[in-house]
Amino acid sequence: MADVEATLDACIKCNICTSYCPPAQVTGAFPGPKYAGPQAQRFRSPREPSPDASVDYCNGCRVCNLVCPAGVKIAELNARARASLFRDRGGVPLRERLLGRAELLGRLARPVAPVANLLLHNAASRWAAEVLLGIDRRAPLPRFANRTFREWFSRRGGRAREAAGARFTTGRRKVAYFHGCAANYYEPHVGRAALAVLERNGVEVIVPEQVCCGLPMLSNGDFDPARACFQTNLRHLAPVVEAGYDIVGTSTSCTLTLKAEARELLGDDSEAARLVGEHTYDVCEYLMAMHEAGELDTGFEPLELRVAYHPPCQLNAHRIGHPATELMAIIPGLEVEESGAACCGIAGTYGLKKEKYAVGMAVGRPLFDFVKDSGATVAACDSETCRWQITHATGVRCLHPIELLARAYGLADGQA
Amino acid sequence: MRRISADVLVIGGGATGTGVARDAAMRGLWTVLLERRDLNHGTTGRNHGLLHSGGRYAVKDPVSARECIEENRILRRIMPHCIEDTGGLFVVTSSDDPAYGDRFKAACDACGIPCEEITPAGALRREPRLDPRLRRAFSVPDGAADPFVATLATAESARAHGARIYRYHEVTRVVLRGGRVSGVVARDLVNDEEVLVEAAITVNAAGAWAGRIAALAGCEVKIVPAKGVMVALNHRLVNTVVNRCKPPGDGDILVPVGQVCVIGTTSYEVPDPENYGIEAWEVALLLDEGEKLVPGFKAARALRAWAGVRPLYSGEATAGGATREVSRTFTLLDHETRDGVAGLLTITGGKWTTFRQMAQVTVDAVCQKLGVARPCRTHLEPLPGSERRDYHRVGxxxxxxxxxxxxxxxxxxxxxxxxxxxxxxxxxxxxxxxxxxxxxxxxxxxxxxxxxxxxxxxxxxxxxxxxxxxxxxxxxxxxxxxxxxxxxxxxxxxxxxxxxxxxxxxxxxxxxxxxxxxxxxxxxxxxxxxxxxxxxxxxxxxxxxxxxxxx
Structure with missing residues (x-):
């Protein structure tokens, strides 16, 4: 695995990253990826306090990594610099620690979800959250589901229930589903859709023990608990992979974290991390691979829909193309239009922060315009926080592509 | 012809020359400095950026070592902003003789250089990229220096005390009057005109070019121009000065300075201080030696290579380019007693670390000749820019x-x-x-x-x-x-x-x-x-x- 810091040597100052960087284009607060990444890194020393705070305005979208012709791991350099910055300034701020802990919030709120939602989504508490915590009162926050995905799954009756009408029942493919925090606490319907689609295609699906992938902590500069999460996940997932399962997730951020991000940011070159990383797939990536192997049931019912699809930054960072676009295109009647926009601006929890909310909204402007102008009645995106941001900014409902696939299979469960 | 007159004329705008100008001006002497190019254009601007603790010379050249540690302490006091307090390590790698460590430690103790042996594990904690097979490590007060800023601050201080500094003034002739140097004729390269500078005493601080200046006065000064090649890597692989703990050789010091780290040096005599190349084998040798300290060194990005020419003075010519054998201490030549040419002093040899002491000794001699009894104060008065009394930081x-x-x-x-x-x-x-x-x-x-x-x-x-x-x-x-x-x-x-x-x-x-x-x-x-x-x-x-x- 490449040493993140050593990749700064590859920078030839071409500034391509700077000209593509979404935040740098809308705010002077972020001096740009070349500046904050490989350039500033030469001025940082483990023996000195962090000299630059502007790196915190990197939103971690990784567009820079994608366009860099030289292979500099710019976003990772920035994420590490942010962690050092917080460490040097007396620890990770309360807000960042809170935003990094989606899972803890979910666990606490779940038993009292209606009350929690009421508490979270009213003007007074949003005002308080803005004043006390610096979370912008306008920013899109999700609602807790009344029942978690795991609760639903265990009640349904554990593993391997063969879906009605499954055409492939050989049991050749075995998947361990990584629901992550979003599908478990906020959007269990996404998890159910994934399960339905996979099982419809004869895949054996289990739901292994798991915790938060750690990305919210990593992108909020809170590395120590992220490391603990990653280790816990490796403990749960490595044996599952050894038993012949592939890890498949519906959140492109979680799967990216398990694939590469955590390993690189935390410098974990263990065998378990490699094993899990190499066997993790985004759900659409996995289904597309099945399709290419001739294993995907393409008996979709027509869906007369025009969908404005945004491939999120986190998906692009996988470097697997846009499998959701290709899958949706198979659905008869479905018309997919890709956004071509760089970033929605939310970048996980970035756009929730008071001083960054406007930056996030400005970054997402081209995407929002695209969605509004497309005439689509529904938008689609693989990443949860992006979906919330798109709906927040455009008022257009935003789905995970897997939900459209499930619907086209006639598997929509209707239990929100 | 334009005419300038002074008590003291200093030739050379490197560390030594500006140091002499500052010292002389601070003692109230009417001082003029001529530099043929820009300040720092010569060896001062082409060095390793190392503030020696003296450790490097402790075993073989204790006189130099003592000078270094003494000046190390003074420079930290008067120009902390030109110094990064990196500290230094002397490391016995797996290819070095562990027994040398004991000689090294004893020699440092004898020279008064604070030196402490630390465990290999401790050294690796401090510098995680070092080759983990290292056998012993000693901690000394080496530092990283910015000679550019130091010279400019020294020149600024000299000016503040009344010295006049002329850049792009190349000495073309030494004026001798009755066996006495009474000044020089210089060419102002920018305005393309001749300038006559008259002075009671002329100090030749021309570094590797000192032999040429002396020759203009009819004196023979054998300077061995010893080329030292250095290679800078794109970023710092260490944050401490790392020396090999072995008899001084090529490529055995790695200095983190500014945003880069510099491996150096070689030491070979060249015929002409101005015309020399950097050979491919020299660069290869430096990278190979760097690899022994930091595995992966050769794969890191090299930024640039350069060479400086040390003005080594041996009195006698050395045999076969063995420039490592020449002492790194400095020498003040009084051409009146040496060659019968009055009014001319040559200060040569030495190291960047000892430039202030070289200036002090020189100006002591100047004052004696002029019958002036004012003590040196350059070690007491901090340089402009050091007001924050804090070391330079990477960030x-x-x-x-x-x-x-x-x-x-x-x-x-x-x-x-x-x-x-x-x-x-x-x-x-x-x-x-x-x-x-x-x-x-x-x-x-x-x-x-x-x-x-x-x-x-x-x-x-x-x-x-x-x-x-x-x-x-x-x-x-x-x-x-x-x-x-x-x-x-x-x-x-x-x-x-x-x-x-x-x-x-x-x-x-x-x-x-x-x-x-x-x-x-x-x-x-x-x-x-x-x-x-x-x-x-x-x-x-x-x-x-x-x-x-x-x-």
Whole structure:
């Protein structure tokens, strides 16, 4: 695995990253990826306090990594610099620690979800959250589901229930589903859709023990608990992979974290991390691979829909193309239009922060315009926080592509 | 002919010369300094950036070692802003003799150099990239120094005490009157005129060129010009000065200085302090030695190579270029007692670390000759710029441009702002390379790929010279950068050079810039060096070869 810091040597100052960087284009607060990444890194020393705070305005979208012709791991350099910055300034701020802990919030709120939602989504508490915590009162926050995905799954009756009408029942493919925090606490319907689609295609699906992938902590500069999460996940997932399962997730951020991000940011070159990383797939990536192997049931019912699809930054960072676009295109009647926009601006929890909310909204402007102008009645995106941001900014409902696939299979469960 | 008169004339604008000028001016002497190029243009601007603790010389050259530790303490006090308190390690690697460590420790103790053995594990905690097979490690108070800033601060202090400093004044003749040096004739290279400088005492502080100056007065001073090659890597692999704990040899010191780390040096006698190349084997040797300290060293990106010429003085000629055998202490020659030529002193040898002491000893002698009894105070009075009484920090330039000033960066790699460049231009920079020496412009990874043309534009905007002159300034600067790139053109730095080439040759047609046949005071110098070190390499720009200090 490449040493993140050593990749700064590859920078030839071409500034391509700077000209593509979404935040740098809308705010002077972020001096740009070349500046904050490989350039500033030469001025940082483990023996000195962090000299630059502007790196915190990197939103971690990784567009820079994608366009860099030289292979500099710019976003990772920035994420590490942010962690050092917080460490040097007396620890990770309360807000960042809170935003990094989606899972803890979910666990606490779940038993009292209606009350929690009421508490979270009213003007007074949003005002308080803005004043006390610096979370912008306008920013899109999700609602807790009344029942978690795991609760639903265990009640349904554990593993391997063969879906009605499954055409492939050989049991050749075995998947361990990584629901992550979003599908478990906020959007269990996404998890159910994934399960339905996979099982419809004869895949054996289990739901292994798991915790938060750690990305919210990593992108909020809170590395120590992220490391603990990653280790816990490796403990749960490595044996599952050894038993012949592939890890498949519906959140492109979680799967990216398990694939590469955590390993690189935390410098974990263990065998378990490699094993899990190499066997993790985004759900659409996995289904597309099945399709290419001739294993995907393409008996979709027509869906007369025009969908404005945004491939999120986190998906692009996988470097697997846009499998959701290709899958949706198979659905008869479905018309997919890709956004071509760089970033929605939310970048996980970035756009929730008071001083960054406007930056996030400005970054997402081209995407929002695209969605509004497309005439689509529904938008689609693989990443949860992006979906919330798109709906927040455009008022257009935003789905995970897997939900459209499930619907086209006639598997929509209707239990929100 | 323009005439200037003084009590003391100092020839040479490096560390020693400016040090002498400052000391003399502080003792109330009417002082003039002449430098043939820019301050720091010679060896001072081409060194390793090492503030010696003396550890390196403790075993074989205890006189030098004692001088070093004494001055180390003084410089930390008077110019902390020019020093980064990195500390130093002497490391016994798996290819070195562990028993040498005991001799080393004993010698440091004898010279009064604080030296403490630390465990290999402790050394690795401090510097995780070191080869984990290291056997022993000793901690000493080495540091990283910025001789550029130090010389400029010394010159500023000298001026504040009344000294007059003339750059681009090349001594062409020494005026002898009745067996006594009464001054010199110099050529003002910028205004192209002759200047007569008369002084009661002339101090020859011309470094590797001291032999030539002495010869103009009819005195023979055998200076062994010992070339030392250094290679800077793109970023710091260590944050402590790391020395091999073994008898001094080639490539056994790695200094983290500014944003780079520098491996050096070699030590070979060259016939001419101005014309020498950097050989491929020298670069290869340095990288091989670096690899012994830090595994992976050779795979890191090399930024630039350069060489400085030490002014070693041995009294007698050395045999076969064995310049490591010459003491690194300094020598003050009184040509009155030595050669019967009064009014001329030569100060030579020594090291950057000991420049202040060299100046003190010299000015003591000057005062004695002039019958002035004022004590040296250079070790007591801090230099301008040191007001914060704090060491330089790696992150300082980045901290300085945080909060909006990034927008006006001219050199992005080294974080040089437009203000800094304009100040340097307005202060009388003759070439863009002069701007570089006072600001670090163009010394980062891209080697002026992006800032060279910006600086040329600013030069034109501030001075409104003929376009051809601005073109010439740009061309000379590119030439200067190119010669340090040439020895390290492989891997990622080659990729950078290719991009720079596309910018300057592909977009700007720099090769055919109209210079109207003009020459700067340095054009010949660049072209000459280009020829001496081309080594038959195809030269995409306008030739190259040579040497510069970190970046």
């Amino acid at each position: 300082a330039p980045l901290r300085a441009v945080e909060g909006g000033r990034q927008a006006e960066l001219v050199c992005e790699c080294e974080l040089v702002t437009r203000d800094q460049v304009e100040t340097a231009i307005d202060a009388g920079a003759v070439t863009l390379d002069d701007v570089r020496r006072s600001t670090r412009l163009g010394m980062g990874p891209c080697q002026a790929g992006f800032c060279g043309y910006r600086a040329a534009g600013l030069l034109h905007e501030r001075r409104q010279p003929a376009v051809q002159e601005a073109n010439l300034a740009l061309r000379d600067f590119l030439q200067e950068r190119w010669k340090g790139l040439l020895p390290v053109l492989w891997g990622r730095q080659l990729r950078q050079a290719r991009l720079d080439e596309l910018i300057y040759l592909g977009i700007m047609n720099a090769e055919r810039l109209d210079t109207g046949g003009r020459k700067s005071p340095l054009t010949d110098f660049y072209l000459q060096q280009a020829e001496s070190s081309a080594h038959g390499v195809e030269q995409p720009l306008t030739g190259g070869g040579g040497q510069e200090r970190h970046g």
